[in-house]
Amino acid sequence: MAVSTVYTTHSLNSSCSISSPTRTQLGSHQRQVVFYRSSSCRGRSSRGRSVSVITCSTDTVVIGLAADSGCGKSTFMRRLTSVFGGAAEPPKGGNPDSNTLISDMTTVICLDDYHSLDRYGRKEKGVTALDPRANNFDLMYEQVKALKEGKAVDKPIYNHVTGLLDPPELIQPPKILVIEGLHPMFDARVRELLDFSIYLDISNEVKFAWKIQRDMAERGHSLESIKASIEARKPDFDAFIDPQKQYADAVIEVLPTQLIPDDNEGKVLRVKLVMKEGVKHFSPVYLFDEGSTISWIPCGRKLTCSYPGIKFAYGPDSYFSHEVSVLEMDGQFDRLDELIYVESHLSNLSTKFYGEVTQQMLKHADFPGSNNGTGLFQTIVGLKIRDLYEQIVASKAAVPVEATKA
Amino acid sequence: MATALANVSLSATRVAARPDSGKNPAPLASPFVKSPWRRAQRGWGMHVRARMSASSSPQSLSDQIAESVKKAEETCAGDAESGECAAAWDEVEEVSAAASHLKDKLKNSDPLETYCKDNPETNECRTYED
Numbered sequence: 001m002a003v004s005t006v007y008t009t010h011s012l013n014s015s016c017s018i019s020s021p022t023r024t025q026l027g028s029h030q031r032q033v034v035f036y037r038s039s040s041c042r043g044r045s046s047r048g049r050s051v052s053v054i055t056c057s058t059d060t061v062v063i064g065l066a067a068d069s070g071c072g073k074s075t076f077m078r079r080l081t082s083v084f085g086g087a088a089e090p091p092k093g094g095n096p097d098s099n100t101l102i103s104d105m106t107t108v109i110c111l112d113d114y115h116s117l118d119r120y121g122r123k124e125k126g127v128t129a130l131d132p133r134a135n136n137f138d139l140m141y142e143q144v145k146a147l148k149e150g151k152a153v154d155k156p157i158y159n160h161v162t163g164l165l166d167p168p169e170l171i172q173p174p175k176i177l178v179i180e181g182l183h184p185m186f187d188a189r190v191r192e193l194l195d196f197s198i199y200l201d202i203s204n205e206v207k208f209a210w211k212i213q214r215d216m217a218e219r220g221h222s223l224e225s226i227k228a229s230i231e232a233r234k235p236d237f238d239a240f241i242d243p244q245k246q247y248a249d250a251v252i253e254v255l256p257t258q259l260i261p262d263d264n265e266g267k268v269l270r271v272k273l274v275m276k277e278g279v280k281h282f283s284p285v286y287l288f289d290e291g292s293t294i295s296w297i298p299c300g301r302k303l304t305c306s307y308p309g310i311k312f313a314y315g316p317d318s319y320f321s322h323e324v325s326v327l328e329m330d331g332q333f334d335r336l337d338e339l340i341y342v343e344s345h346l347s348n349l350s351t352k353f354y355g356e357v358t359q360q361m362l363k364h365a366d367f368p369g370s371n372n373g374t375g376l377f378q379t380i381v382g383l384k385i386r387d388l389y390e391q392i393v394a395s396k397a398a399v400p401v402e403a404t405k406a
Numbered sequence: 407m408a409t410a411l412a413n414v415s416l417s418a419t420r421v422a423a424r425p426d427s428g429k430n431p432a433p434l435a436s437p438f439v440k441s442p443w444r445r446a447q448r449g450w451g452m453h454v455r456a457r458m459s460a461s462s463s464p465q466s467l468s469d470q471i472a473e474s475v476k477k478a479e480e481t482c483a484g485d486a487e488s489g490e491c492a493a494a495w496d497e498v499e500e501v502s503a504a505a506s507h508l509k510d511k512l513k514n515s516d517p518l519e520t521y522c523k524d525n526p527e528t529n530e531c532r533t534y535e536d
Contacts, residue, residue, distance in 0.1 A: 069503045074510070093524065119497060126489025128496035160504040161467065163497070214506050220472025225479075225498065232482070232495035 059396065060148045061389050062177045062193050064184030066244050067200035068130075068237055070211055072254075073180050075367050076200065076378045080178065081106050083360060083382035094169050097159045107174035111181025112158040114140040119163025130182055130236035137187040140179075144193050147173045176389055185244040196282065196388055198381060199248035203255045204230075209266025246320035249279045250384070252377050259308035259330050268308060270330040271373025273380065277323040281391040284325040285348050285380055287314035291325075296345075303341050306334045312342070329373035336362070342376075349380060350387035357383070464512065467505035474498045 067073045081088035081103050088101035088108065099110035115129060116136040127134050143153040150173045157166040185191050185199070202210070208230060215221040245251050250273065257268040275284035287294050293315035299305035310331035317326045327346075333339045336358070343349070343357045351357060360379045361370055369375040478494035485491060522531035 069499050070506070074507060089523075119500070122493050123490070123497065126493050128489075128492050129500065130496070160500060160507070163500070211502075215471075215502050218468060218471050218502065218505065220468065220475045221502070225475045228478070228482070229495040229498045229502075232478075232486075232492045233499060236492060236496075 059175060059393055060150060060173050060177050061175065061195045061392055062144060062148050062179065063385055064191075064194040064197040065178060065180040065200070066182065066184045066198070066241070066248070067180075068182065068202065068207070068233075068241055070214060071200050071202045071207065072210075072368065072374065072378075073200065075369065075374075076198075076381075077101065077108050077178065077180060078367060079360070079364060079375070079378045080382040080385065081108065082364060083379070083386050084176070091169060095157055095159075095166055097161055097166065098157055098169055099160070100155075100157075100169065100171065102174070105174070106176040106178060107171065108178040108180060109155065109171065110158070111135075111140065111179055111183055112160065113156050114143075115158045115165065118158070118165050128233060128236045130233060130240050132183070132186060132240055135183060137183075137190065140183075141187060141189040141193075143171075144177070144179060144190055147171065147177050148193055149173075176385075182241055183244070185247040186240065191247055195392065196250075196279070196385060197248045199245040199251045201242075201245055201251050201253045203253070205256045205264060206254050206266050206269065209264070213266075246322075248274075249276045249282060250274065250381055251319070252374065252381070254374055257308065257330055259311060268330075268332055269369075269372050269374065270328065271377055272326055272328045273373075273377040274317075274319050275325045275327070276319070277325060281388040281395075282384060283348055285327055285346055285384075286325060287312060287327060287346060290347070291316055298338070298341055298345070303338060305331075305338060310338065310342070327377070329376060332372040333376075334371070339376075346380075350383045464505060464508055467501060467508060470501045471498065471505060474501050 065073055065076060067076075078088070081101065084103065084105040086103040086105070088103040088106065090096070090098050091100055091102055094100075099113060101108040112129065114136050115134055116139075117125065117127065117134040122129065122131075122134050125133070129135075139156075143155055146153050152170055152172045154168040155171045156168045158164075159166045179190075179194075183190075184194070185197055191197070208227070211226050211230065212223070215226055216223075253272040253274065255270045255272070256266065257263050257270050259270075260268060273285070275282070277284065287296060294313065296312040296314070297309065298312065299309045308331055310329065310333070312330075313326075313328040315326060317324050319326075329342075333342075339358045339361060340355060343355065346357075349357060357376070357379050360382070361375055364370055364375075367375065369378070474494070474497045478491070478498050481494040482488075482491035518530070522528075525531060
């Protein structure tokens with residue numbers, strides 16, 4: 001019987017090492033120790049006296065972010081990559097219309113790049129980009145899988161300006177791969193590859209308000225055209241995009257405020273962070289007492305808030321028959337001390353120092369949602385993903401992989 | 407032995423996996439695998455049309471938005487429930503989102519900074535310590 005014990009250590013660069021067939025003269029009870037520079041290696045020992053096949057891969061952690069167009073994916077991506085430090089930029093010297101963003105730690109790819117039908121093809125067939133028939137899930141699966149295994153891929157580029165598919169770009173396996181788009185959790189095979197998934201669930205009222213903000217200044221648009229576009233896309237949205245939220249580990253729900261009666265301006269928002277329980281390497285944030293049901297109005301004697309104030313809620317709930325914890329914030333921050341006060345009362349934030357949430361929010365005060373629950377919860381999810389990544393790396397480094405074969 | 411092995415690095419792990427390399431795993435169960443659209447991505451060449459020139463400016467995208475809204479209204483005049491109508495409004499959404507992203511990109515970028523990121527060695531991008 002040959003026993004090979006493989007100790008893995010994590011290294012900051014993601015290069016891989018391999019041992020070629022080795023032979024020792026120790027006879028049948030031998031023990032080989034092989035050091036790798038990268039984790040997630042599998043050693044297979046052949047019967048007899050040598051470790052003959054070693055496969056190695058990098059530590060790519062894959063995160064999925066799903067949302068409809070115009071629902072804040074880009075802002076979320078900017079907050080997320082900022083938590084990891086370093087600016088995320090398009091690939092240098094590549095196609096200026098590339099949708100990819102690369103930073104030291106993260107690579108964000110846009111799943112529109114896996115459109116199988118370009119704008120003209122969709123028009124011809126009468127299908128929207130939301131329709132699975134306009135997307136190539138086989139290629140999406142193959143390439144995400146390859147990147148997760150540490151292999152570079154030639155990924156197509158969907159050009160949002162021309163509506164055409166441009167020549168592919170080479171994507172190297174990053175430490176953290178984020179796949180964002182309409183369908184990261186649609187295909188079961190792709191879903192299996194995700195270490196963590198997020199769904200941005202924007203209510204119809206808020207979606208309408210956001211699109212008015214975005215498009216009204218365009219001379220081609222009117223209230224009618226904005227409304228017509230949302231309505232025409234809705235059947236496909238309901239059929240193919242919305243159902244993905246049941247698979248998400250975290251859902252950020254954005255709703256109209258309840259602090260102002262009959263408000264439909266969409267300026268003040270009520271935002272819920274739905275966090276699945278029992279997800280590996282992810283422990284939900286809580287308010288005061290984990291698992292209890294709490295309603296909290298921080299504005300009072302110690303903290304004065306301006307109209308319409310701030311209201312928090314926290315408690316256990318059920319979401320698509322999963323056990324979840326829900327943290328809710330209604331209202332908005334008008335002053336810095338409000339944000340710090342709130343941060344100091346939340347637990348399990350996975351911050352590295354006191355005030356990190358506030359610091360991240362301030363750093364990007366110009367991003368949409370920086371004064372309300374969308375910015376707060378996006379930042380918290382970003383910190384949670386950093387924590388998840390660090391836990392995955394640490395668990396691979398700490399536990400010696402034992403490969404035994406009789 | 408162990409230390410020697412630690413320094414052996416395998417560069418061949420970074421081989422680009424071309425999706426059409428021929429040894430793709432058999433397509434796994436997906437309800438759309440058999441669809442005729444699948445053919446489209448198998449060869450890059452035939453799918454890539456010439457890029458429209460000078461199309462990535464906010465002005466041209468504004469024109470595209472106006473044009474696509476007009477076309478969507480026309481397409482839907484006949485049948486508001488049709489796939490063609492949904493596809494036409496989907497194009498409006500896509501172009502509107504692209505215009506908004508482009509505006510964000512331009513708002514946050516300084517032309518000299520952008521140029522120097524790609525050409526740090528040129529004279530206009532030199533920085534002096536003293």
